[in-house]
Amino acid sequence: MALTEMVVLIQALVQGIMVGVMYGLMGLGITMVFAITRLLNFSHGDFMALAMYVCLLLYQQLGLDPYASSGLVAALFVPMGGLVFALLFKRVLRAHILMVIQLTLGLVFIIENGLLLGFGADYRSIPTVLTAKKVHIGPLILRAPHLAAFVIGSALALALFWTLKYTDLGRAIRAISQNVEGAKVVGLNVERVQLIVFSGAIGLLGLVGPLLVPMITMTPFMGLHLTLFSFIVFVMGGVGNFLGTMLAGLVLGIAESLGQLYIGGNLGLVVPYGVFVLVLLVRPAGLLGAKQ
Amino acid sequence: MKGKWIPAACVMSILAIAPLIMPAHWIKSLTLVLLFVLWACAWNIIGGLGGEINFLHPLFIGAGAYVSTMLYLQQGISPWAGMVIGGLVASLLGVVLGAICYRSGLPHLSFALITLGFTYIGQIIASSWEYIGGSVGLMIRPNPGFWRIQFETNTGYYYVTLVFALMAVAVTVLISRSRLGYYLAAIRHNEQAAEAVGVDSVRIRLTALAISAFLTAAGGTLYTQIMGYIEPHSAVNIEAVIEVIMFAVVGGYGTVWGPVVGTFLLMPIGELIRAVWPGLHLVIYGVIVIAVIMFAPNGVAAWIETVLSVGSRPRQPIA
Numbered sequence: 001m002a003l004t005e006m007v008v009l010i011q012a013l014v015q016g017i018m019v020g021v022m023y024g025l026m027g028l029g030i031t032m033v034f035a036i037t038r039l040l041n042f043s044h045g046d047f048m049a050l051a052m053y054v055c056l057l058l059y060q061q062l063g064l065d066p067y068a069s070s071g072l073v074a075a076l077f078v079p080m081g082g083l084v085f086a087l088l089f090k091r092v093l094r095a096h097i098l099m100v101i102q103l104t105l106g107l108v109f110i111i112e113n114g115l116l117l118g119f120g121a122d123y124r125s126i127p128t129v130l131t132a133k134k135v136h137i138g139p140l141i142l143r144a145p146h147l148a149a150f151v152i153g154s155a156l157a158l159a160l161f162w163t164l165k166y167t168d169l170g171r172a173i174r175a176i177s178q179n180v181e182g183a184k185v186v187g188l189n190v191e192r193v194q195l196i197v198f199s200g201a202i203g204l205l206g207l208v209g210p211l212l213v214p215m216i217t218m219t220p221f222m223g224l225h226l227t228l229f230s231f232i233v234f235v236m237g238g239v240g241n242f243l244g245t246m247l248a249g250l251v252l253g254i255a256e257s258l259g260q261l262y263i264g265g266n267l268g269l270v271v272p273y274g275v276f277v278l279v280l281l282v283r284p285a286g287l288l289g290a291k292q
Numbered sequence: 293m294k295g296k297w298i299p300a301a302c303v304m305s306i307l308a309i310a311p312l313i314m315p316a317h318w319i320k321s322l323t324l325v326l327l328f329v330l331w332a333c334a335w336n337i338i339g340g341l342g343g344e345i346n347f348l349h350p351l352f353i354g355a356g357a358y359v360s361t362m363l364y365l366q367q368g369i370s371p372w373a374g375m376v377i378g379g380l381v382a383s384l385l386g387v388v389l390g391a392i393c394y395r396s397g398l399p400h401l402s403f404a405l406i407t408l409g410f411t412y413i414g415q416i417i418a419s420s421w422e423y424i425g426g427s428v429g430l431m432i433r434p435n436p437g438f439w440r441i442q443f444e445t446n447t448g449y450y451y452v453t454l455v456f457a458l459m460a461v462a463v464t465v466l467i468s469r470s471r472l473g474y475y476l477a478a479i480r481h482n483e484q485a486a487e488a489v490g491v492d493s494v495r496i497r498l499t500a501l502a503i504s505a506f507l508t509a510a511g512g513t514l515y516t517q518i519m520g521y522i523e524p525h526s527a528v529n530i531e532a533v534i535e536v537i538m539f540a541v542v543g544g545y546g547t548v549w550g551p552v553v554g555t556f557l558l559m560p561i562g563e564l565i566r567a568v569w570p571g572l573h574l575v576i577y578g579v580i581v582i583a584v585i586m587f588a589p590n591g592v593a594a595w596i597e598t599v600l601s602v603g604s605r606p607r608q609p610i611a
Contacts, residue, residue, distance in 0.1 A: 040401065088582065095589040097400075098345065102541045103585045105534060109578030117571055228408065235402045266420040266427075273409040273416075280406050284396045 007139045012261040013254060014140060018150035019215070020253020024246040025153050025208050026226065027233030028160060029201040031245045034234070035177035037194050039089055039100060043107035045226025047202055051077060051209030052218050053115050059126050066128050067148070070210035074203045081202025085195055108224060115220035124218040131214045145214035152211060156204070157246055164242060173197060177240060232276045238289025247287055251275065307454060311447045319446040323518060325559045326450070326457040327511055331532070332539045332551030333460035334507035337467060338500045339537065340546050343480030345404035347533055348389060351414045352505040354528035355382035356512025358418070361430050361522060364440070371441045375513040382509035383502040390501045394494045411530060419524035429523030432516070441517040449518050456514060460507050461552060467503070468548045476500055480546065542584050544591030553593045 026048065033039055051073050058064040058072070088107075092100050133144035164170035172193050175183040184190055216222070233252055237244030252272050259271025279287065307326075311319050331349070339346050359381050360374025389410055393403055419427040436442045443449055467473045475496045478486035487493050516522045536551075543554020561580060566573040588595035 088586075091586060092589065095585070096545060098537075098541045098545055099585055099589050101345075102538055103582055105538060106578040106581035106585070109574050109581065113572075113574035113578070117575070228405075228412075231401075231405050232409070235405050239399065239401065266416055270413050270416050273412050277406055277409045277413075280398060280402055281392060281396050284398045284402065286402070 008261065011140050011142075012257045014142065015146060016254035016257030017250055018142075018146040018253070019257065020250035021150050021153035021157065021246075022208060022212060022215075022249070023229055023233050023252050024249025025156060025204065026230040027237065027245040027249055028157065028242065029204050030230050030234040031237070031240060031242055032173070032197050033201045035240050036173055036180075036190075036197055037089070037093060038097075039093065039198075040097065040104070040231075041089075042101055042104040042227055043111060043223070044104075044201075044205070044230050045228070046108050046111040046223030047077070047081075048205040048209040048212070048226050049115065049218070049220070049223040050111055051206045052213050053119060053220075054206075055210050055213055056119065056124060056126055056218070066126055066210040066213040067130070070207050073210055074206035077206030078199045078203035081199040082195055084202070085198040089198065090191070090194075108227075112220050112223055119220060121220065126213050126218075128214045145211075149211045149215065153208070156207065160204075161242065169193070169196065229272075232272070236276055236279050236286055238286030241286065241288045241290075244286055244288030251279070251287070311450050316446065319450050320518075321560075321563050323446060323450045323453050325555060326453040327515060327518070328532075328536065328539065328559055329457040329552055329555045330453070330460045330511045330514075331508055331536045332543075332555045333457070333464050334504050334511065335533070335536050336540050336548075336551045337464055337504040337507075338497070339504075340540055340550065341464070341468060341473060341480065341548075342476045342497055342500050343546060344497070345400060345407075345537070346501070347404060347408040347411050347530070348386060348501075348505070349508050349533045349536065350411045350528045350530050351385060351389075352382040352508035353512035353515065353532065354414060354418055354524075355385055355505075356509030357516040357522045357527040358424055358430075359509075360513040361432060361516050362424060364432070365430060370439050371513055371517060372439070375441075375510050378513055379506040379509040382505040382512075386501045386505035387498050390498050391494070394497055408530075411528065411533075415524055415528040415530065418528050425523070427524060429521055429527070431521045434520065441514070449514075453514055453518070456510060461548075463503065463507065464548050464551075467500070472496065472499060538581065542581060542592060544593030547591065547593050550591050550593045553596070554591070557592055 026044070030041065030044055033041055052066075054073050054076065055064075055066040055069050058069040059066065064072075084107075088103060089100070092103055128145065130144040130148055135142045135144055135147055162170075164173060172183070172188050175186070175188060176190055176193055180190060229252065233245055233248045236251065237246070237248035252275070255272045255275040256269075259268040262268075263271065283289070310322060314322070331353070335346070335349055338344060356375065356378040359378035360371045363369040363374040363377065364371050389407070393406055398406060418424065424430065432442075434442060436444050438448075441452065443452075467476075475486070475491050478489075478491055479493050479496060483493055512527065516527070519526070539554035539558055540551040541554070542558060543552065544550025558577075558581070562573065562577050565576045569576065584592065
């Protein structure tokens with residue numbers, strides 16, 4: 001009995017970690033954009049919802065599997081992100097932060113209700129090659145979509161960290177996030193880097209969204225909730241701290257998974273929020289945040 | 293200053309006779325606009341004047357809605373008394389949660405998210421607590437009477453809501469001209485500097501939050517009476533506070549009249565385009581919000597002021 005309980009616990013932990021990588025990546029998009037533009041994008045999750053609905057469209061029209069369409073969606077989302085940045089966000093970067101937040105909330109209205117118009121309010125899911133498959137590792141039974149998300153997500157995260165640490169673009173991003181004026185003085189084209197990072201962040205959502213397709217049921221209004229989770233990860237890790245963001249994603253994933261296991265149902269959903277509130281009360285600057 | 297009273301008087305007289313001259317089905321829409329004026333003004337006391345992004349208000353709406361309704365259904369206590377008790381419960385809730393958040397010296401964004409976290413927790417608790425109706429909610433059987441805040445027609449609700457909306461505006465005006473208002477402005481512009489000259493920022497913010505919570509909860513009671521029922525997602529309504537903040541910010545962040553202007557501008561536009569393009573209306577609404585922000589980044593109230601050049605005082609920059 002104790003052994004089965006142990007296995008169930010480990011299984012929940014593993015599943016939490018696998019989902020947590022996804023949350024970490026969602027938060028990483030917010031962290032990257034914030035680090036160099038000080039912009040808080042409340043339509044972040046809605047862009048992800050949009051990516052998932054593009055998958056639905058590709059499935060309905062061409063029979064494409066979401067895993068196959070993820071690259072296509074990302075390729076579509078990079079220029080779209082650039083366009084949104086150049087047309088909207090670039091012009092309001094100097095305005096009051098609440099104004100910018102409202103602007104992104106305006107986008108939330110447009111995307112959510114656009115999806116509602118296009119696809120209706122019904123809950124949707126798309127079958128994928130991995131949907132019902134399971135992988136057995138010893139006594140553990142892992143769901144294949146979660147495992148795939150974990151593997152691809154981890155690879156993406158590592159690639160991002162490598163870019164940040166070892167490429168010129170990464171050095172430019174770090175320089176701008178530390179000191180915008182200083183970065184300008186040494187001749188960095190801040191606007192160009194901002195454009196690249198914003199496009200990259202939206203493109204990242206184009207990759208991450210399809211990976212989540214087999215894990216959640218889609219509704220046009222799920223975006224705001226995804227945004228909230230991204231923000232929680234972003235803040236809990238320590239604002240602007242890339243490694244902290246990934247760590248916070250894992251903590252949130254585990255909290256959600258354990259909440260479902262030990263409390264369950266509606267009330268189990270409280271656990272991730274509760275953990276977030278507790279973490280911030282104990283460490284106001286976040287898990288890995290520097291004291292301000 | 294003088295220039296503002298003439299348009300204010302015009303608007304007031306229009307509002308006073310509006311139900312007598314407008315089609316019956318408009319009255320309910322206008323009542324809801326007034327309710328949102330109340331909520332936007334109440335939020336503005338702590339959010340605008342105090343300059344913090346606070347998402348606790350759905351909890352206050354819920355406190356007002358659930359306390360007055362439970363007292364009425366279980367004990368037969370008048371919702372008027374329930375409104376006061378609900379308001380006090382909301383204030384207490386605000387002070388307790390506020391004290392937790394303010395004490396730990398959270399940066400602005402973390403503060404905003406932590407309040408949103410509390411609100412989500414509250415919504416989940418409300419929908420899983422069977423004693424207060426769980427996810428189904430509570431019904432109030434129709435039984436008109438002023439004592440029960442129930443009216444035969446929408447006109448009754450309209451005037452009651454109008455009185456409360458005016459009260460919220462009056463409270464905001466009074467606070468903005470009082471010592472509390474100046475302290476809040478000082479905290480909004482620079483909290484450290486304000487503390488350095490002796491402003492107890494935690495106490496000031498808690499006071500403002502308690503007042504804001506009380507008014508918001510009163511609106512929650514009214515909302516329940518207007519609708520005749522509550523359920524967790526309409527009582528602890530996160531979308532409502534996002535809209536409220538949108539009205540306050542689009543109208544003019546940190547100003548007294550911004551929330552009033554923003555609500556009267558955006559809500560009827562929303563209703564109008566819903567009537568003309570059902571389905572598409574919220575998309576257009578989003579476009580309008582974005583356009584307003586690109587066009588008048590300091591808010592509509594400030595924009596109107598510059599256009600009419602009413603008031604020769606230089607406007608204070610928003611911190």
